[in-house]
Amino acid sequence: MGADAAIGExxxxxxxxxxxxxxxxxxxxxxxxxxxxxxxxQQTPVARVIPRLAEWLARWPAPADLAAVPAGEAVRAWxxxxxxxxxxxxxxxxxxxxERHGGIVPSDVDALLALPGVGPYTARAVAAFAYGIRVPVxxxxxxxxxxxxxxxxxxxxxxxxxxxxxxMETLLPADPERARLANAGVMELGQTVCTARTPDCARCxxxxxCAWRDAGYPAYxxxxxxxxxxxxxxxxxxxxxxxxxxxxxELPVPAARxxxxxxxxxQRDRSxxxxxxxxxxxxxxxxxxxxxx
DNA sequence: GTCCAGTCGG
DNA sequence: CCGACCGGAC
Numbered sequence: 669m670g671a672d673a674a675i676g677e678x679x680x681x682x683x684x685x686x687x688x689x690x691x692x693x694x695x696x697x698x699x700x701x702x703x704x705x706x707x708x709x710q711q712t713p714v715a716r717v718i719p720r721l722a723e724w725l726a727r728w729p730a731p732a733d734l735a736a737v738p739a740g741e742a743v744r745a746w747x748x749x750x751x752x753x754x755x756x757x758x759x760x761x762x763x764x765x766x767e768r769h770g771g772i773v774p775s776d777v778d779a780l781l782a783l784p785g786v787g788p789y790t791a792r793a794v795a796a797f798a799y800g801i802r803v804p805v806x807x808x809x810x811x812x813x814x815x816x817x818x819x820x821x822x823x824x825x826x827x828x829x830x831x832x833x834x835x836m837e838t839l840l841p842a843d844p845e846r847a848r849l850a851n852a853g854v855m856e857l858g859q860t861v862c863t864a865r866t867p868d869c870a871r872c873x874x875x876x877x878c879a880w881r882d883a884g885y886p887a888y889x890x891x892x893x894x895x896x897x898x899x900x901x902x903x904x905x906x907x908x909x910x911x912x913x914x915x916x917x918e919l920p921v922p923a924a925r926x927x928x929x930x931x932x933x934x935q936r937d938r939s940x941x942x943x944x945x946x947x948x949x950x951x952x953x954x955x956x957x958x959x960x961x
Numbered sequence: 962g963t964c965c966a967g968t969c970g971g
Numbered sequence: 972c973c974g975a976c977c978g979g980a981c
Contacts, residue, residue, distance in 0.1 A: 709966040716979065717966090750977030757968085787968045807966040826972080827967095855966060864964070896963075899978070908977055946976095 675817055675877050676839035676850040682873035683853030688860075691718060692797065693852065699773040699798035701725050706790045707758045712749055714859070720749055732771045734762040740958030743948060744915045752911055752948055756959070757785025775799040788829055802847040804836035809858025810851075813874075816862060820879030822888040823864075906930050906939035910956075911948060920952035 691697065692705040704724055708717040724745060728734040734742060739759040746755035761783040765773055773794065774780055780791035788806070795801040806814075811824035814835055824832075836854070840847040861872050869875055880886070899905055909929050913921055930936040940956070943949040950959050 706966070711965055711967055711976090712978080713965050713980075748978060750979080751967085753968085753976070785968065789967060793966070805966085808964090809966065859966075894973075897975085898962085902976095904975075904977055911977090942976095 672818065672835070672839040673841070675874060676841050676854075677846070678873045678877060679853035679857055680841060680846050680849035683849050683856055687852075687856050690714065691721060697798075698725075699775075699794065700729075700731055702798035703761070703773050703790075703794050704758065706793050707754050707761075707785060708749060710754055710785075710790065711751060716749065720747065728762075730771060731762040731765040731773065734759060735766040738958075738960050739947070740960055743911070743958050747915070748912070753946060754785055756947060760784040761786065773798065775801060777801075777803060788833070792833075796848055796851050800844050800848055802840060802842075802844040804833045804840060805851040805855065806832045806836050807855060807858075809855045809862075810836060811858075812864060813854050813858045813862050816867075816880035817874050817878045820883045820886070821890060822880060822886065823890070823893065825888075825890040825893065903935065903939045903942065906935055907943055907948075910936075910940060910943060914949060914956060914958050917957075920955035920957040922955040926956060 687693070692702050701721070705717065705721050708721055708724075727745065728737075739756055742755040742759040743752050746752050749755075764783055765771060769779070774783075775795055775798070777791050777795050780786050780794055781788070783791075786794075792803045792805045793807075795803050796805050806829070808824070811827070811832055814832060815821050815824040818835060818839075836851075840850050857872070857874075861868050862874075869878075869881060872878070875881065906929075910926060913926065913929060926940065927933075927936070930939070940949065944951070944956075947959055949956050952960075
């Protein structure tokens with residue numbers, strides 16, 4: 669067994685020996701529930717997703733249920749999870765699943781990738797966790813664990829999607845069930861032990877298989893991760909404020925009330941135009957509303 | 962201020 | 972490849 673394969677087996681064993689009872693890991697959890705959870709988990713921490721996921725699935729237990737309501741209802745139910753385009757994409761995905769896949773979430777990675785809002789991570793996460801298919805799953809946690817344990821550097825740096833998928837593939841056990849445990853285990857390891865700020869190496873199952881540790885924890889010298897712009901005062905904040913107003917109202921919101929939501933006319937107009945262009949908002953009479961179709 | 966089970970368009 | 976995209980928690 670090569671070094672990488674040893675890593676996969678170790679993490680699978682560590683994960684199988686006990687992990688947090690996340691709802692989407694429960695045996696028999698529906699593929700639709702896994703898909704919804706993965707949309708919600710795109711850049712939103714686990715703890716914030718758990719309560720919203722249950723509400724969503726109680727209301728729309730299958731893709732066809734969501735496909736049957738206007739997209740605006742999905743945006744409204746998304747509430748303040750953030751990045752509301754995900755709600756729009758999830759609705760569009762439910763329509764595509766209903767029309768193209770007979771209402772069944774596809775298991776094929778390429779079919780999943782063709783769905784709106786489904787990228788390299790989500791497609792493989794659904795294939796691996798909902799259907800038990802042996803495919804590498806790479807999210808930010810996996811990227812960090814691979815950077816440290818395999819490449820011996822402290823941070824993953826800019827994304828190198830294809831290369832990281834290939835590396836993860838090499839450490840997956842041949843057996844699909846063990847591969848699933850390895851995928852889930854590396855993610856869990858990165859989230860709970862091999863964390864960005866303060867890794868807890870004393871609890872790490874890879875303590876003797878870590879290139880970063882072997883190298884003496886060298887400081888990261890690669891390209892800096894892109895810096896995030898401040899949220900306060902950004903167009904994102906303005907968009908969020910407008911959408912929050914529309915979500916709170918069953919009727920169209922008059923343009924005059926939108927105008928009162930943000931003092932900078934140019935920024936407010938630009939943000940509203942962006943929401944319209946994105947299909948998150950539509951004109952309704954002399955006001956605006958969530959999308960009715 | 963930083964980070965978070967990312968995706969998309971330019 | 973790079974920036975935009977929400978919002979809450981630490």
